[in-house]
Amino acid sequence: MSTAQPKVVLRLGSHAEKEYFEKLAKSLDGLMFGGNLLEISPGATSSFILFLKTRRGGQALPFYLDPMTYCFGPYIDPQTGRIRTDLEALKSGRSVKRGSKKKFKGVKSSYQALADQLGAAFETAVKSSKAIDISSIASAGRDKLCQAVIDYQLKRIQEMLSEDELMKKFAGEGKPAAVFAPYFFVHEKWGGEGLKTAIDLATRTAALKPSAPVHALICASDSILSNAAHVKYLIDELPKTNAAGVWLWFDGFDEQQAPLDRLVAFRSIVRGLSGKMEVYNRHGGYFSLLLTQDGLTGISHGVGYGERKPVAQVIGAAAPTVRYYLPPICKRVGVPDVQRCFPDVGVETPADFFAKVCDCQICKGVIGSDLARFASFGKMHRARPESHRDSQTPAAAKMCRFHFLINRFKERAEVAKLKAADRHKHITDKASPWRNCYPLQQYLGKQKKNGYIELWAEALK
Ligand SMILES: [Zn+2]
CATH class of the missing domain: 3.20.20.70 (Aldolase class I)
Structure with a gap:
C-alpha cells in the first residue's frame, strides 16, 4: 500500500x-x-x-x-x-x-x-x-x-x-x-x-x-x-x-x-x-x-533553488547559477559534467537519455532527435558588457527550472510508492549507475563514507 x-x-x-x-x-x-x-x-x-x-x-x-x-x-x-x-x-x-x-x-x-x-x-x-x-x-x-x-x-x-x-x-x-x-x-x-x-x-x-x-x-x-x-x-x-x-x-x-x-x-x-x-x-x-x-x-x-535557504543572506552574494537537475542523483550539476558521464552510463542516443536521465516534456522538446542538443540547457552568455563571467542565458535557466519542477512532481509520486524499509535501497539504486562517474565526484563526494547518497541511505535505515 x-x-x-x-x-x-x-x-x-x-x-x-x-x-x-x-x-x-x-x-x-x-x-x-x-x-x-x-x-x-x-x-x-x-x-x-x-x-x-x-x-x-x-x-x-x-x-x-x-x-x-x-x-x-x-x-x-x-x-x-x-x-x-x-x-x-x-x-x-x-x-x-x-x-x-x-x-x-x-x-x-x-x-x-x-x-x-x-x-x-x-x-x-x-x-x-x-x-x-x-x-x-x-x-x-x-x-x-x-x-x-x-x-x-x-x-x-x-x-x-x-x-x-x-x-x-x-x-x-x-x-x-x-x-x-x-x-x-x-x-x-x-x-x-x-x-x-x-x-x-x-x-x-x-x-x-x-x-x-x-x-x-x-x-x-x-x-x-x-x-x-x-x-x-x-x-x-x-x-x-x-x-x-x-x-x-x-x-x-x-x-x-x-x-x-x-x-x-x-x-x-x-x-x-x-x-x-x-x-x-x-x-x-x-x-x-x-x-x-x-x-x-x-x-x-522556490522555482529553481531554495532547497536550503540561509536566514541572513550574505550581502552582495551573486545569484546562484541554475544548473541541470540530474534526477538519478537528486542534485543540480553543471551541464558539461552531465555530458561527460554519458559514455559511462551508456547514454548514446536520445532514447537512452530519455530512459536513463529524464523523459519530461522539456527534455524531449530540447533534445528531440539529437543528443548534442542537451548542451542548450547550459547555454552561457555575457549578460552585460561589464560582467566578469559568463552566466546561463535566461532561456536556458528557464528550461532548467521547468525540468526541475516537473521532476519534483514525479518524485512526489515516486516516493509515495515506496515501502519505508526499501527507501535506503531505493536511493542507492537510483544513484548507482552514476556513483562512480569521475565528473560527478565533486558533487557526490569522492569517498562513499561522506557522500550524501550514502549518508541519506544510512539515515533512512
Ligand atoms: Zn527533463
Missing part, C-alpha cells in the same frame, strides 16, 4: 516567476509568498491567487502568506558570526531623510509596509532600527502581537480584494490555508530560551482560535539539530501547542551537505511528531520527500 503523496508548496519569490506557477498550476499543492512581496505589489499578488484558480479548472490553490516576522528579530551576521539587532539586513542603499537634515539608510519600503501591517511591535522595531526582543514582551503584549500577526494573514488579502470593484465578489477566496504563529530566529547561543519562546508563541496563537488552522514555524540554526535536548524538547512540546502543523526551517541545514547526526535528528523530529501534527520542511529536497513514510506532510522551495 502506498502512502499519501507529500505536498509540494512552491514559494513565489518575485512576480518574474509567475510563469512557472501559471504553467504548472494543476500540479501544485500550494503557493507561498512573503508579506514583503504582497506589500510591494498588493493588487498583483491578490489577483494572482484568483488567476491560478482559473488555471486549475476552478479549484482554488491553497496558499500561505508568510508574515516574515523573523526579519524583524535578531540574527547572526554571516560575515562576522556576531548577533545583530540593528535590522541592517532589511535596509537598502536608499537614503531617507529623517527630521530636518540628517540622512539615514532606510529600511526597504516592502519591509516598512509589512511592519506597518503587522502592528505596533514591528512598527517600533523599524522606527528605532532595533530588533524585536521578544523576551522583553510580557504575556499581554505577546497575545496582542500574535493577534496582529493572525489578523494580517487572515484579513489583508480579503481587504485588498474587497477594495476592487471587479474582485470584491471573490474576497472570500483570500483566506490562507493556515496561519503561521509569529516566529523569530533561534540560534544555539540562545537556543533554550528561543525554542521556549517559539513554543509559547505557537501556543498563544492556537489559543486565540483563528478561523484557519494554526501552523508553528521553527526557524533555528542547524546546530540545534546536534543538541539532543533541543531535539527532544521540540518533539515533546510542539504537539502540546495545539497547532495543527509545523514548518521546520533549520538555517544551514543542507540535505546534501549535512552530517549524518543532523540527518538522523531531522528524521527523528519528523517521526516524533508524526500523527500528532502536519510536518513540513520549509526548504526541503529529495531527502525530505523520502521522510513521507515517517510522517512528513510536505516541503516547500
Whole structure:
C-alpha cells in the first residue's frame, strides 16, 4: 500500500516567476509568498491567487502568506558570526531623510509596509532600527502581537480584494490555508530560551482560535539539530501547542551537505511528531520527500533553488547559477559534467537519455532527435558588457527550472510508492549507475563514507 503523496508548496519569490506557477498550476499543492512581496505589489499578488484558480479548472490553490516576522528579530551576521539587532539586513542603499537634515539608510519600503501591517511591535522595531526582543514582551503584549500577526494573514488579502470593484465578489477566496504563529530566529547561543519562546508563541496563537488552522514555524540554526535536548524538547512540546502543523526551517541545514547526526535528528523530529501534527520542511529536497513514510506532510522551495535557504543572506552574494537537475542523483550539476558521464552510463542516443536521465516534456522538446542538443540547457552568455563571467542565458535557466519542477512532481509520486524499509535501497539504486562517474565526484563526494547518497541511505535505515 502506498502512502499519501507529500505536498509540494512552491514559494513565489518575485512576480518574474509567475510563469512557472501559471504553467504548472494543476500540479501544485500550494503557493507561498512573503508579506514583503504582497506589500510591494498588493493588487498583483491578490489577483494572482484568483488567476491560478482559473488555471486549475476552478479549484482554488491553497496558499500561505508568510508574515516574515523573523526579519524583524535578531540574527547572526554571516560575515562576522556576531548577533545583530540593528535590522541592517532589511535596509537598502536608499537614503531617507529623517527630521530636518540628517540622512539615514532606510529600511526597504516592502519591509516598512509589512511592519506597518503587522502592528505596533514591528512598527517600533523599524522606527528605532532595533530588533524585536521578544523576551522583553510580557504575556499581554505577546497575545496582542500574535493577534496582529493572525489578523494580517487572515484579513489583508480579503481587504485588498474587497477594495476592487471587479474582485470584491471573490474576497472570500483570500483566506490562507493556515496561519503561521509569529516566529523569530533561534540560534544555539540562545537556543533554550528561543525554542521556549517559539513554543509559547505557537501556543498563544492556537489559543486565540483563528478561523484557519494554526501552523508553528521553527526557524533555528542547524546546530540545534546536534543538541539532543533541543531535539527532544521540540518533539515533546510542539504537539502540546495545539497547532495543527509545523514548518521546520533549520538555517544551514543542507540535505546534501549535512552530517549524518543532523540527518538522523531531522528524521527523528519528523517521526516524533508524526500523527500528532502536519510536518513540513520549509526548504526541503529529495531527502525530505523520502521522510513521507515517517510522517512528513510536505516541503516547500522556490522555482529553481531554495532547497536550503540561509536566514541572513550574505550581502552582495551573486545569484546562484541554475544548473541541470540530474534526477538519478537528486542534485543540480553543471551541464558539461552531465555530458561527460554519458559514455559511462551508456547514454548514446536520445532514447537512452530519455530512459536513463529524464523523459519530461522539456527534455524531449530540447533534445528531440539529437543528443548534442542537451548542451542548450547550459547555454552561457555575457549578460552585460561589464560582467566578469559568463552566466546561463535566461532561456536556458528557464528550461532548467521547468525540468526541475516537473521532476519534483514525479518524485512526489515516486516516493509515495515506496515501502519505508526499501527507501535506503531505493536511493542507492537510483544513484548507482552514476556513483562512480569521475565528473560527478565533486558533487557526490569522492569517498562513499561522506557522500550524501550514502549518508541519506544510512539515515533512512
Ligand atoms: Zn527533463
